[in-house]
Amino acid sequence: MNARAAQPSAPAAANVGIVIVSHSPLVAKGAADMVRQMVGDCVPLAFTGGNAEGGLGTHVAGIAAAIEAAWSEAGVAVFVDLGGAETNSEMAVERLDPARAARVAICNAPLVEGAVIAAAEASGGSSLAKVVATAEELSPR
């Protein structure tokens, strides 16, 4: 499944964007729905789930498109589920130009809880570093 921008996000481009990457298109969409319920459209948000054929999995092009769709000059926080989602997200970030890549963070946080709490933090205008730190507090060190 290709990336979807969950809502038009133009008015919110000053806030950090949120990207959700799951192996499952349904999980990705469901997590994005929960984020949207929490913060409305004041945070750029996009999600991607599934492999290139729409089955369970992840793929770099879909992740790259989601980062593009949720792009914010303040940066983008990416939330992933299992291993391949993380390494494929790394590959997608490395393919950005370096100035942009430096403004994308892949978060070590649970997908749903991390995305929701990060979006709440982002909606207040926090920096990328603050958004990431808030989400990563959810993960055991």
Next chain:
Amino acid sequence: MHLAAADLAALIALCRAEIDRHGAHLSALDSAIGDGDHGANMRRGLEAVFAERDSIARLPLPAALEKIGLVLVMNIGGAAGPLYGTLLMELGRGLAAQGCGEDFAAALERAVAAVARRGRSGPGDKTLLDVLYPVQAEIVRRSAPGHIAACARSAAQSTQAMQARRGRASFLGARSIGHEDPGASSCALLTAAICGYLAEHRPL
């Protein structure tokens, strides 16, 4: 190492055929300890490389390897895409950086190290690295292709006894023991196919 365009195109076709022939087996291995899609993912990746074989084969070897890596990354997906993609892209970049004084073994060593960083894995974690490390060591020793192929197969089999420490198989803990790692298995298949071709067509 110098490869003619025809050799590179033939190697791509050979690797694709090998993965196609063993795709169901790779997925069965993956079903036992993972999500069961390794064969399908590898097939998708090799089909994509095969589709671009003519333009890839026209490139100098370093650029061709980097391009193959990129195509694999964009098409395999899963856990294997970033690992095989990193291996080929770093190998290509390493050979390109060396210019004329190509040292394949040194470039491969750095590429394998990059795969380890990408997967945050090391020896004995039950991954394709458990094939790549011994293969790389044999290449340093300038072993014959037939010996390298046998070493790759035996290394893949030896992952049966290992407990997975990375990837989804690690969720199974000790229950991952007794199954060959699918990534190690595909890596050995590809290594053996390439070595078989080199032994037949380009005696070293």
